[in-house]
Amino acid sequence: MIIAEMKPIEEILDMIRSYQRILIVGCKGCVAVCSTGGPKEVSVLGSLLRIARKKEGRDIVIDEESLDRQCEPEFVDLAGDKVADADAVLSLACGAGVQMFAERFQDKVVLPGCNTTFLGVTEELGVWSERCAGCGNCILDKTAGLCPIARCSKQLLNGPCGGSMNGKCEISKDVDCVWQLIIDRLTRLNRLEMLEEIFPVKDWSPAGHGGPRKMVREDLKT
């Protein structure tokens, strides 16, 4: 899923400083699952902002809404009435959701309440970590199901570098060396010889370096 974290409250307060009527819109997709931008977080943020603005002596009217998904126009459009009443919309969706909102409501100020951080998994309650860089050309078949593009700090395809120590990456003792994990796994699978071949240079154009990406499925278009 897409992982996001809420922006610091001070930054959000600064963003909405000049507005009196705010609509906070959550998303029940990924950001709800990672407890950042779902209905519960919308409600908590609403209370925090009301209290903060009251302390400043500048009351604020905050309306709340949560949509099934903010990355699809049909769902976003459902918020139309509430959007009309607001000076600005504070979206707690990922960056895609924020932009879909801005696209559907061209004359409305739309603000991001979250920082979209990565594509990842839930390791345990309260812990998420990155797994995919969305590079557009999956190589997991060649790397034992562990991605060096997303998980090696240097995106090495012929790792590990000389900074791998005790299974950890040179940048931090809290970061696993994914190449150690790849080697461990291939050793268990008795396939370590796969790494003896030189992995060729990567084509980064599907990774976004070929310009903004788009997918069109003619068979699904109406």
Place this chain on the structure above:
Amino acid sequence: MKSGSNLERLLESGQFSVTAEAGPPKGTSSKVVQRKGELLKLCCDALNVTDNQTAIVRMSSLSGCVLLKEMGVEPVLQMVVRDRNRLALQSDILGAAALGIRNVLCLSGDHQKFGNHPTAKGVYDIDSIQFIQMVKNMRDEHKFLNGEDISGDVPFFIGAAANPFADPFEFRVIRLAKKVAAGADFIQTQGVFDMPKFIEWMKMVRDRGLDEKTHILAGLIPIKSVGMARYMRNNVSGLSVPKEIVDRMADAREPKEEGVKICLESIEQLKEVDGIHGIHIMAVAWEDIVSRIVEEAGLMPRPVV
């Protein structure tokens, strides 16, 4: 001859070679580079000019190499893939060839997080092994990475790094094999303190016959103080400093002398290791000790081939 460099001639003729590191300044003074060149030119066969080492911005490696070359000292151009994509790497290789640089050391580079611009965007378009392969192809096939022709020669003696002390240990020799297969003519290793581990690694290297295919120069880092020993042990990733070394430095009445002694003992042991063709001395901020070490190791005068 692939490059005609002094380092290549010496290593190919079977001479035990000596290289050292000459880091460029955090500024514009050509004198800093020239002073290091003066200090090291008689005791070394070639000098490595580091490339934004530890991700700290310094004068460019290529400029440092040119400054050394102008004074008759042979440089080794260090290049990291952290700061340049395939276009910039190839373009700098062409420029270096045009300027008469004949040795290149292809590296990944320390992560930008360690340096003085930790918020920088790392490039890592290609990795160090792919970089070696690319330079070899430029030299031997006169081809750019995209297959287009290069006009003119690209005569480089291609180097790579090896770190026997990083993990996983068993894979380290495979990684070296890949670098050799990619085209590494010579190897400069991480600083050797843990001699038993290094000797074990070299045995694995010989078992694969890699010492016949590339020239391995063992890295040495002269230690000035117990503080430096501890710092390297605790803070430099991929470096293994055994307790014995730290204790020796802690107990020494004259730490600098002890550091030189440790270094000389290491050289004596390394000379006896089959497949070691030279040493690479990284005396960061202690360049003036190098000539004494080389002299006392019985490696002076440097041979002319």
